[in-house]
Every structure is written in structure tokens, then in C-alpha cells.
Amino acid sequence: MTAISADTVAGGTLPRSQRLRALLRFAARDLRGGLRGFRIFLACIALGVAAIVGVNATSRGLSDSLADEGRRILGGDVSFSLIQREASRQELQWLRSQGEVSSIATMRAMARVAQGSARIADGTSSLVEIKAVDVTYPSIGAVETDSTQPIAALLAKRGDVFGVVADEALQTRFNLKSGDRLSIGDAQFEFRAVLKSEPDKLAGGIGLGPRVIMAQDALVQTGLVQPGSLVRWSYRLSLPGERNGAAAPDPAIDQVTQAAGQNFPEAGWQVRTRNNVSPQFQKNIERFTQFLTLVGLTALIVGGVGVANAVRSFIDRRNADFATLKSLGATGHDIFIVALAEVLLMAAIGIAIGMVAGLALPFVISFAFGDIIPVPFKAAIYPTETLSGLVYGVLTTLAFSLGPIGRAHDVPVSALFRDHVDVQKVRLRRRYLIMMTSVSLLLVATVIALSSDRRLAAIYIVATFGGMVLLRMVGTAIIAIARRTPRSSNTALRMAIANIHRPGALTQSVVLALGLGLALLTTLTQIDINIRTQLRQGMPGQTPSFFFMDIQNRQAPEFDAFLKAHAPEAKIERVPMMRGRLVQVNDTRAENIKAKEDAAWVLEGDRGITYSTTVPEGSTLTDGDWWPADYKGPPLVSIERDVASGLGIKLGDTITVNVLGRNVAAKVANLRTVNWRTMGINFVFVFSPNTFAGAPHTHLATATFPDGDNADREIALLKDMSTTFPTITSIRVKETLDAVSKIADQLAFAVRGATAIALAAALLVLGGALAAGQRARIYDSVILKTLGATRGKLLSALVFEYSILGLATAVFGVLAGAIASWAIVTRVMHLEEYQFAWGAASAAALVALIVSVLLGLASTVKILGEKPGRHLRDL
Structure with missing residues (x-):
């Protein structure tokens, strides 16, 4: 024990302020002995x-980068986007009166190897994402290719052919060299360069195929732009700056967007500004951040249990020191201040280390993954975010350490003489209980207040502490069962069972740490497996093998005959299709609708719509009646039930959709459920046929092969279709699912990395719990060895003990993880089916069992080599 003057510990001999400084000085000096424990x-x-x-x-950093680069990503200050039609002459004139206007057209199509290519077989085809640009592209930023020529020269017409630049993925698939030709629609193009980057890529969303950039004049020659074709026209408006070429201020942008709505109320365009260039990406950042923050809080709170164990071990080791101080006149309050000061000093070091590591993380991510992040990620130090870590660290330390420290107040002087053989339990005083409760409530309030989704944060808090209570109950149940278990004839097993329920046993701490870690691991593993399963595996015989888009009315009979001849065994479904945007429900504009989280996506852009005389296949009518086949009255609409509920739409309400620049109002006639899992042709909105009489539209079709491996037939059909119908877009579902799965793999990598933090915290807590019980283990080992126990017998008892604890906890962890993952998959993610992966769960349980045994042995094997003499002299 560090020396301390009698004046310091003698009650009342020093003024309170001097006494406090002396106690704090003593605490600081005491920590000079190192970080042991x-x-x-x-x-x-x-x-x-x-x-x-x-x-x-x-x-x-991601949010700020997105905001800083908004103008470059958008291609201007404001973007006006239209589906299936170009801007009218009046609309275009008005836009040009506001500033400089550039335009692009985007759509999906099929690219084919031109006839006569020497390196690859004729007819090879691939789905591509076309971007047709005007002569001003890019108005902001730069396009990077592997050529030294400017983008305008690469796309220009040379002789009888226009040029294109394309992603490396298309070059690799077709083995293209500069000067090779490929066909898109009815036109041929010359491949001139590999596309490295485009400044406005993020604004286009996720693509299902390689990007191909061409001139707008070239797009006209393809024959792909027909009435009703799924082509999106985007008009980027750059407003004049105030001075010196500076960007226009935000009020000017707001003024333009408001004027656009007033001058063209039925335009139906989607408006984005440089401040919300990619709402979906921003929302994904927020959701992912929310998840990672919860994982971080889980690590912090699980680590809080480790803090409690460490502080309890610290108090246990210092009992003799505290008893000595009391014998010299120190009060219980003095002991509390000294212990709290030492813990807070240590916490300050830990928080400082954590803050430095946390601040370095964005710079590490920028260096290691900057090339794959879709925006130029700018790492920086943010004081507010740093302060949040400080607040969480201090509150967590206090919430989990005030209890053990408060018990130090009543350490008796007799601990100097009898503590090794007669440990006295001390009840926590009311004042410390109130302090601990207040800090815990403050921690909960802080978590909820700083969360972007307070409801989710509240659920998280309840679930976390509920899980701790359940694990406490599991630990109590294990102790009760062990206490009532008949005595075994096997000495090692009998010793193991006794260790589980003896006073001061580590059962509760081990069960809590191991149970939380395993439950979290099982939950995330099961969620990951279910998402991947549903992405990669459709329903055989029900999930379409192909989607065919942009089928013109005049092509429909010939298309049907082609499929019947080339895929007679496939199930064919074809429906009319348009694109429309929900703009109003009754008298409420779409932007003012308070939608539930699972239905908000319907308001975020245009949606596919159709009409039908009968209930579509894959849908089940739940409310209302379907219209007659010969219905001629006012427009009616059928809406998917869950979406209607999420948007607050009921039978009899009126919704207004904008189609081809015209607002169409329809009365909600019925609601239906949709089996989205089949991935077939399903729509949120289905209208009565008379609603769009005479409106130009295309058709959407699917071809579904029966069960079995149909890869060869699918590839052959894809080749024949692209040759016979070059303007029809063929999407092979397997390739699309593979592309989506690749994105999911990248997200899963980040999720697993974050989860590893929480699991590491659980392992630390487990190790801390075992370390906290070392003193009791030492004296158990000494007594047993004195009575004749061998090291082998003691090791056998330890293996039995930790195997029993690990197995019992693994059962709970797997069950808890299964329930949690089922709730998230079916109730939060709304996936149609949940499958429990027994293999993954069994592997997790086995890992938990092995970890518990190995850590248990690692923490006690050194103890078994202790000589009895030295410890017996201390008894």
C-alpha cells in the first residue's frame, strides 16, 4: 500500500478541500504501481x-462528402427527371430561362457482339445500362477513360458509326479492343475506350449491367426510344452564381423548385437538388450508421459488464489496503473517493485510447477502401462525434462501477485478518444505489436522445437489458440445478459441479458474457444466411428465369410466337406496363404523407403500374371487390394491402398518379396481398383497364423454366432473343441476383467487421470474469493440493466445469439468437420465409463451448502450479 499520512486519514483534522486533494493525490500515487488488474x-x-x-x-464523413460533392454528382444545382417522355417545349424553355441546362437519357438495353468479330462468337449479348449524353456532358467534373481523347471526341460519329465508352466489365466479357464493333438495338457502335469513372455515377443508383455512354443522337438510331419505352430523361440545371463563378445560394435553388411546381403542376418530374442528390444513398448511410452505432453501444454495454468485473476484482484485491486505511482513521466516504478516483483515472486512459482509435478509423477507411466508396470520402476530425464517445465512455464507466465501488465504503477492518477464509458480503448503501440508478437512467436517456431513430434505440435498450436479465435468470437456474444434482462418484465431476454453485462462483459472469456474445453471433449469422438464401435461391418453377422489357404493342404477337417456339416448356406471362408516380392521396400531397418505414419507398420515385381485368397471378384479394371485365365507369385501382396500410390508404380513398405528364385520379376499389418472394410480375398499383385507354405503353413479360438446371437453355434463349428482337431488353434473373448478391456481400463484410467488435467485447468480459475469480481459485487449488489432489485431477474438474457452463449457455444463446433473428427477418425485414440454419448455429455453439473451456483453462492453469506454502502462511 502506498504511504499516506495520518493527518490525511484522521477524521476531521484537515479542511474538506485539502482532504479531498490529499485523497486524490493518494489515488494518483497508488496507480504508479502499474496497470495490473x-x-x-x-x-x-x-x-x-x-x-x-x-x-x-x-x-x-460520408454525409459531408455527399453534401460537398452534391453539385458534381448531380451534374448541376437542380435535376428534373421524367420517365417515358422528354420535357415539352414549354418546360424546356422555362428551364433554359433559369440557367444552363444539360440533359442525359438513361435506360437498359441489350448489347451484342457485332457480326463478324474475330475473337468471340457472334450473338454474345449482355444487359447494359445506357447513358446518352448531350454535347455539354459533363457540365461539372470530368469523365475518366483509358484514352487521352476528350469524351466528346470518343462519342462522335466517324464515318457511318458513333462511338461508345463502356465499363471494363463489358470489355472483359466481349474481349473488346479499341475499334471493335458492337450492336445495341438496331444500330452498330465502335468501342473506343474503357470507362474508368463518371462524376455523376451515384445519381444513377445501382446498375444491373455495365455502363455504356453514347451520344443522344446515337440513341435515336438504336430504335430503343419508342412510345412507352422505359427511358428516363434528366435535365440538370446550373443556376447562375452570385459573383466570381460561385455556386448559387440555397434560397435560389428553393425558389426555382417552388416555381417549377407552380408553373407545371402536372409535369410529374422528380426533382432533386444538390443538397439531396441521392436520398436513397443518404438513407442507407443513416440506416447502416444506426446499425453500427447499436453494435458499438452493444460493445460498450457488454464491455460495461467487463468494467464491473474488473472493478469488483480491483476492490477485492484492495480490501486489505482499505481495511488498513480504516484502521488509521479513514472513513468509508474516503475509501469511496479513493476507489472512484482510481477507476475514473483508468477510465480516462481507456477513453483517450478509444477516442484516438475512433478518430483514426475514418482515415484508415479512406486509405484502404476509398476507391470503392461511391463518393470521394473525406476523412476529418469531428468534435461533436468525438464528444459523444467521451460521454458514452464516462456514463458507462460510472453506471457499471458505482456498485462495486460503493461496497468498498463498508469494507470492515476485520478484512485484514479474516477475509481469505470468511468473506463478508456487504450490502450497497442507498446513496450509492440511487447514484448508480441515476447514472444508468442518464445513459439510457443519452442513447435515445442521440439516436436518429429513437424508437429503435428504445427497443434496443429494452432488448439489451432484457437479455441481461434473462441471462441472469439462466445463471441462477444453472446454479440451482447444480446445487440439486446428486453427488457423482467421479471426483473431478463432483468438484466441477460444486464449483458451479459454491459461494463466489463465476457462473453468473461467465453465462452473461458468453451468452450475450453467442446470442449476437447467432442472430447476425442467421439474418445473413436468410438474406443470402432468398437472394440466391428463388422458388423453383415459380421464380422467373427471364424478364423481358420494352415489348412494343406491335411486337407482342411475334414475341409470343417466338417464345412458344424456342421455349415450349417455359411458362410465359405478359402484362402491359407503364411507369407512374404517386402524387396525392385524397387532398394530401405525396411529400406531406407520413408513411411508415416499410412503405415509404413507394413515395421515393416512379413505380411500375399496370391494368388488368382479373386479379393478377400471385395476388390474393383481401378487402373489397374486383371490377367486372367490361367495367366502363370512373377509374378504379387495387393496392397492395401492406403498402396501403403504411401510407394510410383505405377503401374508397382517391389516389392520384402522374403518368406521361398527366395526373390520373382513381378510387381505391380493393386491397390485396402479393407473394413478392416468387419475384414474378407483381405491382403495387393495378388499375381498371379503362383508366389508360389509348395511352402509349409497352409490355413486360416473364419466362419461367420448370425445375432443374436450365443454364444452357437460358443462355441459348438469351442469344436468340437478342438477335431476333434487338430492341427488347432481356434480363436473366440469375445474373441479376448475382449482381445484387455481390452488393450484399460488400455490406455483409462491413457488418461482420462491426459485429466482431461486439464479440471481442464479449470475449474480454469473459476473460475478465475469469480473471476476477483468480484469488478464490488460488486458495481452492492450495487447499485441494494440500489434501492430496493432483494437477491432473484439478484440470479434469476445470474442463468439466467450463464444459457444463459452455454447453448450458450455448443452448440459451442459440435459442435467443434464433428468436431474435426470426423476429428481425419476418417482422422488420418482412421476408416471406424464415429458415433456421442448424449447421451455422451448431458451429457457433461448438465455438462457444471451445472458447469457454480454453479461456477457463488459460486463466487457471498457472494457478495450478502455485506452491501451497506461500499462500498457507497468509491464511
Whole structure:
């Protein structure tokens, strides 16, 4: 024990302020002895704070980068987007009166190897994402290719052929060289360069095929732009700046968007500004940040259990020191201040380490993954996000350490003489209980207040502490069962069972740490497996093998005959299709609708719509009646039930959709459920046929092969279709699912990395719990060895003990993880089916069992080599 003057510990001999300074000085001097016993404490605090600070700083960096690069990504200050039609002459004139206007057209099509290519077989085809640009492209930023020529020269017409630049993926698939020709629609193009980057890529969303950039004059020659074709026209408006070429101020942008709505109320265009260039990407950042923040908080709170164990171990080791101080006149309050000061000093070190690591994370991400992030990621140090880690770290430390520290207040002087053989339990005083409760409530309030989704944060808090209570109950149940288990004839097993229920047993701590970690691992593993299963595996015989888009009315009979001849065994379905945007429900504009989270996507752009005389296949009528086949009255509409509920739409309400620049109002006649899992032709909105009489539209079709491996037949059909119908877009579902799965793999990588933080915290807590019980283990080992126990017998008892605890906890962790993952998959993600992966769960349980045994042995094997003499002299 560090020396301390009698005046310091003698009650009332010093003024309160001097006494406090003396106690704090003593605490600081006492820590000069090193960090023994505080390593796990520091690791738990540092890991949680690093997770919080790192996640928040990375999210802020992404959001700020998106805002800073908004004008470049959008291609201007404001973008007006139209589907299936170009801007009218009046609309275009008005836009040009506001500033400089550039335009692009985007659509999907099939690219084919031109006849006569020497390196690849004729007829090879691929789905591509076309971007047709005007002569001003790019108005902001630069396009990067592997050519030194400017983009305008690469796309220009030379002789009888226009040029294109394309993603490397298309070059690789077709083995293209500069000067090779490929066909898109009815036109041939010359491949002139590989596309490296485009400044406005993020604004186009996720593509299902390689990007191909061409001139707008070239798009006209393809024959792809027909009435009703799914082509999107985007008009980028750059407003004049105030001075010196500066960008226009935000009020000027707001003024233009408001004027556009007033002058063209039925235009139906989607308006985006440089401040919300990619709402979906921003929302994904927020959702992912919310998840990562919860994982970080999980690490912090799970680490809090490690903090409690470490502080409890610290108090246990210092009992003799505290008893000595009391014998010299120190009060219980003095002991509390000294212990709290030492813990807070250690916490400050851990928080500082965590903050430094968290602040470094954005810079590490920028260096390692900057090339694959879709915006130029700008790492920086953000004071607010840093402060949040500090607040969480301090509150967590206090919430989990005030209890053990408060019990130090009543350490008796007799601990000097009898503590090794007669440990006295001390009840927590009311004042410390109130302090601990207040800080815990403040921590909960802080988590909820700083969360972007307070409802989710509240559910998280309830679930986390509910899980801790359940694990406490599981630990109590294991102790009760062990206490009532008949005595075994096997000495090692009998010792193991006794260790589980003896006073001061580690059962509760081990079950809590291992159970939380395993439940989290099982939950995330099951969610990941279910998402991948539904992405990669459709329903055989029900999930379409192909989608065919942009089928013109005049092509429909010939198209049907072609499929019947080339795929007689396939099930064919064809429906009319248009694109429309929900603009109003009754008297409420779409932007003012307070939609539920699972239905908000319907308001975020245009949707596919159709009409039908009968209930579509894959749909089930739930409310209302379907219209007669010969219905001629006012327009009616059928809406998917869950979407209607999420938007607050009921039978008899009126919705207004904008189609081809015209607002169409229809009365809600019925609601239906849709089996989205089949991935077939399903629509949120289905109208009565008379609603769009005479409106130009195309058809959407599917071809579904029966069960079995149909890869060869699908590839052959794709080749024949692209040759016979060059303007029809063929989407092979398997390739699309593979592209989506690739994106999911990247997200899953980040999720697993974040989850590893929480699992690391759980392992630290487990190690800390085992370390906290070392003193009791030492004296158990000494007594047993004195009575004749061998090292082998003691090791056998330890293996039995930790195997029993690991197995019992694994059962709970797997069950809890299964229930949690089922709830998330079916109730939050709204996937149609949940499948429990027994293999993954069994592997997780086995890992938990092995970890518990190995850590248990690692923490006690050194104890078994202790000589009894030295410890017996202390008894």
C-alpha cells in the first residue's frame, strides 16, 4: 500500500478541500504501481468508445462528402427527371430561362457482339445500362477513360458509326479492343475506350449491367426510344452564381423548385437538388450508421459488464489496503473517493485510447477502401462525434462501477485478518444505489436522445437489458440445478459441479458474457444466411428465369410466337406496363404523407403500374371487390394491402398518379396481398383497364423454366432473343441476383467487421470474469493440493466445469439468437420465409463451448502450479 499520512486519514483534522486533494493525490500515487488488474478494464472501455467515435465520424464523413460533392454528382444545382417522355417545349424553355441546362437519357438495353468479330462468337449479348449524353456532358467534373481523347471526341460519329465508352466489365466479357464493333438495338457502335469513372455515377443508383455512354443522337438510331419505352430523361440545371463563378445560394435553388411546381403542376418530374442528390444513398448511410452505432453501444454495454468485473476484482484485491486505511482513521466516504478516483483515472486512459482509435478509423477507411466508396470520402476530425464517445465512455464507466465501488465504503477492518477464509458480503448503501440508478437512467436517456431513430434505440435498450436479465435468470437456474444434482462418484465431476454453485462462483459472469456474445453471433449469422438464401435461391418453377422489357404493342404477337417456339416448356406471362408516380392521396400531397418505414419507398420515385381485368397471378384479394371485365365507369385501382396500410390508404380513398405528364385520379376499389418472394410480375398499383385507354405503353413479360438446371437453355434463349428482337431488353434473373448478391456481400463484410467488435467485447468480459475469480481459485487449488489432489485431477474438474457452463449457455444463446433473428427477418425485414440454419448455429455453439473451456483453462492453469506454502502462511 502506498504511504499516506495520518493527518490525511484522521477524521476531521484537515479542511474538506485539502482532504479531498490529499485523497486524490493518494489515488494518483497508488496507480504508479502499474496497470495490473486494469488491462481488461482499459480494453473494454477503449473498444466501446472507439466503436462509437469511429462509426459516428465515418458516417459524418460520408454525409459531408455527399453534401460537398452534391453539385458534381448531380451534374448541376437542380435535376428534373421524367420517365417515358422528354420535357415539352414549354418546360424546356422555362428551364433554359433559369440557367444552363444539360440533359442525359438513361435506360437498359441489350448489347451484342457485332457480326463478324474475330475473337468471340457472334450473338454474345449482355444487359447494359445506357447513358446518352448531350454535347455539354459533363457540365461539372470530368469523365475518366483509358484514352487521352476528350469524351466528346470518343462519342462522335466517324464515318457511318458513333462511338461508345463502356465499363471494363463489358470489355472483359466481349474481349473488346479499341475499334471493335458492337450492336445495341438496331444500330452498330465502335468501342473506343474503357470507362474508368463518371462524376455523376451515384445519381444513377445501382446498375444491373455495365455502363455504356453514347451520344443522344446515337440513341435515336438504336430504335430503343419508342412510345412507352422505359427511358428516363434528366435535365440538370446550373443556376447562375452570385459573383466570381460561385455556386448559387440555397434560397435560389428553393425558389426555382417552388416555381417549377407552380408553373407545371402536372409535369410529374422528380426533382432533386444538390443538397439531396441521392436520398436513397443518404438513407442507407443513416440506416447502416444506426446499425453500427447499436453494435458499438452493444460493445460498450457488454464491455460495461467487463468494467464491473474488473472493478469488483480491483476492490477485492484492495480490501486489505482499505481495511488498513480504516484502521488509521479513514472513513468509508474516503475509501469511496479513493476507489472512484482510481477507476475514473483508468477510465480516462481507456477513453483517450478509444477516442484516438475512433478518430483514426475514418482515415484508415479512406486509405484502404476509398476507391470503392461511391463518393470521394473525406476523412476529418469531428468534435461533436468525438464528444459523444467521451460521454458514452464516462456514463458507462460510472453506471457499471458505482456498485462495486460503493461496497468498498463498508469494507470492515476485520478484512485484514479474516477475509481469505470468511468473506463478508456487504450490502450497497442507498446513496450509492440511487447514484448508480441515476447514472444508468442518464445513459439510457443519452442513447435515445442521440439516436436518429429513437424508437429503435428504445427497443434496443429494452432488448439489451432484457437479455441481461434473462441471462441472469439462466445463471441462477444453472446454479440451482447444480446445487440439486446428486453427488457423482467421479471426483473431478463432483468438484466441477460444486464449483458451479459454491459461494463466489463465476457462473453468473461467465453465462452473461458468453451468452450475450453467442446470442449476437447467432442472430447476425442467421439474418445473413436468410438474406443470402432468398437472394440466391428463388422458388423453383415459380421464380422467373427471364424478364423481358420494352415489348412494343406491335411486337407482342411475334414475341409470343417466338417464345412458344424456342421455349415450349417455359411458362410465359405478359402484362402491359407503364411507369407512374404517386402524387396525392385524397387532398394530401405525396411529400406531406407520413408513411411508415416499410412503405415509404413507394413515395421515393416512379413505380411500375399496370391494368388488368382479373386479379393478377400471385395476388390474393383481401378487402373489397374486383371490377367486372367490361367495367366502363370512373377509374378504379387495387393496392397492395401492406403498402396501403403504411401510407394510410383505405377503401374508397382517391389516389392520384402522374403518368406521361398527366395526373390520373382513381378510387381505391380493393386491397390485396402479393407473394413478392416468387419475384414474378407483381405491382403495387393495378388499375381498371379503362383508366389508360389509348395511352402509349409497352409490355413486360416473364419466362419461367420448370425445375432443374436450365443454364444452357437460358443462355441459348438469351442469344436468340437478342438477335431476333434487338430492341427488347432481356434480363436473366440469375445474373441479376448475382449482381445484387455481390452488393450484399460488400455490406455483409462491413457488418461482420462491426459485429466482431461486439464479440471481442464479449470475449474480454469473459476473460475478465475469469480473471476476477483468480484469488478464490488460488486458495481452492492450495487447499485441494494440500489434501492430496493432483494437477491432473484439478484440470479434469476445470474442463468439466467450463464444459457444463459452455454447453448450458450455448443452448440459451442459440435459442435467443434464433428468436431474435426470426423476429428481425419476418417482422422488420418482412421476408416471406424464415429458415433456421442448424449447421451455422451448431458451429457457433461448438465455438462457444471451445472458447469457454480454453479461456477457463488459460486463466487457471498457472494457478495450478502455485506452491501451497506461500499462500498457507497468509491464511
